[in-house]
Amino acid sequence: AQSVTQLGSHVSVSEGALVLLRCNYSSSVPPYLFWYVQYPNQGLQLLLKYTSAATLVKGINGFEAEFKKSETSFHLTKPSAHMRDAAEYFCAVSGAAGNKLTFGGGTRVLVKP
Amino acid sequence: DGGITQSPKYLFRKEGQNVTLSCEQNLNHDAMYWYRQDPGQGLRLIYYSQIVNDFQKGDIAEGYSVSREKKESFPLTVTSAQKNPTAFYLCASSRVTGTGAYEQYFGPGTRLTVT
Numbered sequence: 001a002q003s004v005t006q007l008g009s010h011v012s013v014s015e016g017a018l019v020l021l022r023c024n025y026s027s028s029v030p031p032y033l034f035w036y037v038q039y040p041n042q043g044l045q046l047l048l049k050y051t052s053a054a055t056l057v058k059g060i061n062g063f064e065a066e067f068k069k070s071e072t073s074f075h076l077t078k079p080s081a082h083m084r085d086a087a088e089y090f091c092a093v094s095g096a097a098g099n100k101l102t103f104g105g106g107t108r109v110l111v112k113p
Numbered sequence: 114d115g116g117i118t119q120s121p122k123y124l125f126r127k128e129g130q131n132v133t134l135s136c137e138q139n140l141n142h143d144a145m146y147w148y149r150q151d152p153g154q155g156l157r158l159i160y161y162s163q164i165v166n167d168f169q170k171g172d173i174a175e176g177y178s179v180s181r182e183k184k185e186s187f188p189l190t191v192t193s194a195q196k197n198p199t200a201f202y203l204c205a206s207s208r209v210t211g212t213g214a215y216e217q218y219f220g221p222g223t224r225l226t227v228t
Contacts, residue, residue, distance in 0.1 A: 009153065032214050034216055036219075041201075041222070041224070042221055042222065043117075043119075043203055043219035043220050043221045043222050044156075044203065044205075044219040045219070046216050046218075049216050051214050090155060090156065094214075099144055099163075099207045099208075099209055099214075099215055099217065100146075100158065100161065100171075101146075101156075101158075101217055103155040103156040103157075104155055105153065105154065105155040106153075106155050
């Protein structure tokens with residue numbers, strides 16, 4: 001069984017400040033981990049993914065995430081928030097046959113000017 | 114441009130009516146998925162299909178039905194048996210491995226309102 005926990009359903013950051021979104025997972029098999037972003041009334045867009053090649057993964061829009069097996073974490077960061085980063089972010093884990101994803105509950109990011 | 118299309122964007126139905134949501138992809142992906150999204154609950158898997166003419170129930174399949182007659186298409190029917198059908202529905206597709214390494218690509222979603 002797999003599960004994902006995202007700490008904090010809402011995060012507020014100032015423009016230019018660090019964005020840190022937390023994700024912890026559990027998986028009975030070596031996990032593949034994903035971060036997606038969703039803008040209002042739209043589908044999800046892939047930000048980045050971890051597939052065991054490197055523990056620090058760089059994605060689009062300046063985001064990156066670090067896989068830490070010992071902490072079962074895959075936190076998402078961006079050094080400097082921009083107004084366009086205001087969206088909802090989802091962490092997901094896969095590893096089962098069939099490419100089924102298990103999603104966290106999401107974290108909504110508000111960026112203050 | 115390759116991608117996933119869902120239609121319509123907004124759908125309104127009266128309680129007791131079945132309604133079918135369309136999902137088409139031209140990415141040549143074998144696997145397709147339907148999710149339901151409610152505020153504060155993330156995405157929950159309704160049904161998925163890894164190959165034509167085969168599909169499996171997800172976590173919340175009750176009150177829903179699907180078909181997969183063509184690789185490109187995976188329509189979802191919300192039946193009158195679904196107790197709370199008002200939600201945002203997302204379709205996705207992916208390549209398939211035995212390890213789950215491939216990401217899913219999502220359509221723009223259909224917002225269904227049942228009154």
